Amino acid sequence: MLTHLSAKLRERENAGLYRRRLMLEGPQMVHASIEGKHYLAFCSNDYLGLASHPALIEAACAGAQRYGVGSGASHLICGHSLAHHTLEEALAHFVGLPQALLFSTGYMANMAVITSLVGRGDAIFADRLNHASLNDAALLSKATFKRYPHLDLTRLERYLADSDASGKLVVTDAVFSMDGDIAPVVELLALCEQYGAWLLLDDAHGFGVLGKNGNGVTHAFDKFNVRSPHLVYMATLGKAAGVSGAFVAAQSDIIETLIQFARPYGYTTATPALLAHTLMTSLSLIKQEAWRREKLIKLITQLKASLHSLRWPLMPSMTPIQPLLVGGNDEAMHLSAALRDRGILVPAIRPPTVPEGKARLRISLSAAHREEDVEQLSETLHDLAKIISS
Secondary structure: OHHHHHHHHHHHHHOOOOOOOOOEOOOOOOEEEEOOEEEEEOOOOOOOOOOOOHHHHHHHHHHHHHHOOOOOOEHHHHHOOHHHHHHHHHHHHHHOOOEEEEEOOHHHHHHHHHHHHOOOOOEEEEEOOOOHHHHHHHHHHOOEEEEEOOOOHHHHHHHHHHOOOOOEEEEEEOEOOOOOOEOOHHHHHHHHHHHOOEEEEEOOOOOOOOOOOOOOHHHOOOOOOOOOOOEEEEEEOOOOOOOOOEEEEEOHHHHHHHHHHOHHHHOOEOOOHHHHHHHHHHHHHHHHOOHHHHHHHHHHHHHHHHOOOOOOOEOOOOOOEEEEEEEOHHHHHHHHHHHHHOOEEOOEEOOOOOOOOOEEEEEEOOOOOOHHHHHHHHHHHHHHHHHHHO
16 A cells, blocks of 8 residues: 555656645745745735734734634534624625625535535536636535536536536636636626526635725626625635635525535534634725735736746736746746745646646735835746746
8 A cells, every 4th residue: 555655656756746845934924934044935825915914913812812712613513603703794794795604714615515505416517727626526516517618608608508407506716726817707697697507606816806895706897796696605714814714605595505504514613713803803904905905916017017028928817826837847847946946935836736738837926025026036037037048
């Protein structure tokens, strides 16, 4: 057995797919310390720079004083606190939906929604570039699972029209985590309403970033019916919100169904109430400090302009996820390693996370970055391009 595992690991390493963990020696910040060396980091999903915000640290301390550290039980036993309840109401109001339900992770939230709403005899239709949690949940549900080419609404409509499933569910990333592009949510919802399907939007990378007040992808487009009974909205709270966890927001009947039937909700210990208490402060900062989103837009524009002539192209994205398409696994790994040698952290993303031949550097921008930081990254990439091509 161990020999078999060792062979699998060697095969992965030989293919340039072996992954090693970084160990931060301090808080999540754009200037990170690892093994005694300081780095400029472009690899975190802390898009608004809130993970180490003093107000959140103070709120966490106050939450621990009031609620303790552990929640002690699942939400359905005695782990559900006033802090959880207050946050659920605030999140539902913030995204404009009747009710919200907290989960420990986005992975669990997606698993809960999909396995609770559909099963044998039903059908799931998924964008081919969806997050792994959506795919895993679809397989676990035992529903028919069909994947349509990335953003191909013509193919999706054909699948929906041809389906005679009793229940239909369309699932998609709102912002695609490795490409940074945004799903056409208005058109997707229209299709779901036309063909009697639910639409599950995974807005892990849009919540806090998109929309006038950071209230997500559903508020970033005109004519989107956020009150549609066909909509199920999921967002995570460990990225732009800077803390941990996730939530699902939808019509009350859907949320009640999750409470009663979702195994990832009923069979796990509730997240610590101190985190829910902290997230109330995070939500206030997201709403009140629009300058963070404005700064992100400026940094994205700066990065695009500065890398325009680089040999490796940036993929089309107007979100903080800015993928630099390199192509081969080895070249992407070498480029990432060369950046690290110069004190800059940008992860190389390889198959199976992305398709073969599409290895890339995933540049993640944060409101905590400065213009000088983006300039340093750009200059270093241009220098490395000269060295590699010579």
